[in-house]
Amino acid sequence: MAETAQEPTYKRVLLKISGEALMGPQGFGLHPPTVERIAEEVKSVHDMGVEICMVIGGGNIFRGLAGSAQGMERTTADYMGMLATVMNALAMQSSLEGLGVYTRVISAITMNEVAEPYIRRRAVRHLEKKRVCIFAGGTGNPYFTTDTAATLRANEMNCEAIFMGKNGVDGVYDSDPKTNPDAKRFEHVTYDEVLQKHLKVMDASAIALARDNHKPIIVFPLDEPNGFKGVLEGKGTYTVVRD
Template sequence: MTSGKPEYRRVLLKISGEALMGEREYGLDSATVQRIAEEVRTVHEMGVELCLVIGGGNIFRGLSGAAQGMDRSTADYMGMLATVINSLALQNAIEALGVPTRVQSAIPMSAVSEPYIRRRAIRHMEKGRVVIFAAGTGNPFFTTDTAAALRASEMNCSALFKGTKVDGVYDADPVKVPEAKRYDRLGYLEVLSRDLGVMDHSAISLARENRIPVLVFSIAKPGAFAEVLCGEGRYTIVSDGES
């Protein structure tokens, strides 16, 4: 547990759908969802205003569906619906820990969520509620990475945290290439020009335009979210400064 102070007042946490699978090959792992909910509670208790964007790749990926001959728009909408399932699961786990939440969906689903309304979302965070943004941007051809950068910009977030399976950005896949180099710091343009795969290009460009630093860390490591928030632990920061 970190003993430091948060370096950011309001942040967005982006989690891939795959991060919710744990060791499973598909779907949700309840123990992993519970642990991530505890990470969120820890940061919430530090007084940080927090919102989340969750992917849907553990259930359905639009690009995979399109690759199999499905209409890309239809496949992407199916992927958006998968993010709603993940958002409701994480909402349930977070609220079971006593933290108030709201799910706002870019695709209106009044029975299970609020519609996405920017001013209402900001007000929720000001009142200490964790806001989970579901259904991506609500438009096909945009990833949840882009949705995360968009929502972080709209919410005036101080930083965008991307929780992955590895502890930062590498010049190659560290799982496949053990000698891959990890970066402590990168510039936006460096990420784009070298196509490092931190997030898709539209997400990085949007973060750059709005000067929102992107911190990449391992959500699989217990306590890492709070550590990185306080400038501790292992992570890569993508910002205006070059490496």
């Protein structure tokens, strides 16, 4: 007897990944096979009928906070980081469309030649038409991280959950599992516990925004085959952050 397809837990989600996730084994920039692998993960979820938004960081190309720490003016450094997210979004769009998934890159910084400007109602319509929306350029403002941008867009798009794809980590731990073999993984953790215990999920502004809007955050291993799809089917190992 054929196995019945599992109904996805959520119908509309936002996937947040770091720019570093696109580096693969390299120490910098984009690793095309890695971008392709992540695109295939996204396609597998898209094929389930789930509406998907994405936010990708820019740390593989330029990190604003690191630039300002080296003497660069913070606002300029942050804008450079935002432009890096546009480059990553275009790379992901290219891979997804190569797999037959219709995609829109939507930038908070106006650059009409390469991306659509952010207009909320238009972005919602793209989702309704089953296009993957990749939000680039952060919030369009300095001093805000792509974590905050992801939470903001998830709220604006009425996403049911925020998925945080991590490399080498299968959830939220009380300490770094890479350096502490006795680190304890949480199945569930509250927003307030994340803030009080300084758990490394998102920055404090993003966590507070998710908490105020009751938006669950699911931390899962991005480098595990079918990790993204597995969570939506209720399988695999992950941590849920919620009230």
